[in-house]
Amino acid sequence: DQQVKQNSPSLSVQEGRISILNCDYTNSMFDYFLWYKKYPAEGPTFLISISSIKDKNEDGRFTVFLNKSAKHLSLHIVPSQPGDSAVYFCAAWGQTGANNLFFGTGTRLTVIP
């Protein structure tokens, strides 16, 4: 069962515009959420995170929004740059017993120059 879902496998955006990547989760026990970015032939790299006590966290061009009632989070990249082209994974952990990090299936972002 997929507890973290990324329903859009791919997204294309023009350089300079906003990229919005979405993520849904099913387990209400999750209390910490992360976004990882992955380039080909490399491991995922940590991008930004948010605790469930917040609804927004910002780091430069990257902002993560959390809507706990909807069990939904999103990553906004403004402005998008060609170097942002990568696969983005949403991940979550919490008081689920095993303290494991659960990943979504990823969204491939392509930023068109």
Added chain:
Amino acid sequence: EAGVAQSPRYKIIEKRQSVAFWCNPISGHATLYWYQQILGQGPKLLIQFQNNGVVDDSQLPKDRFSAERLKGVDSTLKIQPAKLEDSAVYLCASSRGRQETQYFGPGTRLLVL
């Protein structure tokens, strides 16, 4: 600070053969993780170590997979015998402690023929 190192980067074997992967975490990181990432999916945790003890191996197919972290630093993951469905990227990650940011290595891409 050196990142997580993994070797080999690529491995091709025939089904029923054995294979081993090696991971050297970031210095000082007590927690080490092995993930399996099948094409088109997000990473799935196989096993988590805290120092040299196993925290969680509930998702590890123990009839064929084994892992150890004898001195609380390096770790090896072994598959014996391999099956076709084991074809995946095997990622190692480490963190200072549990539920802290995980840093990933580049992964080992395994192809079982």
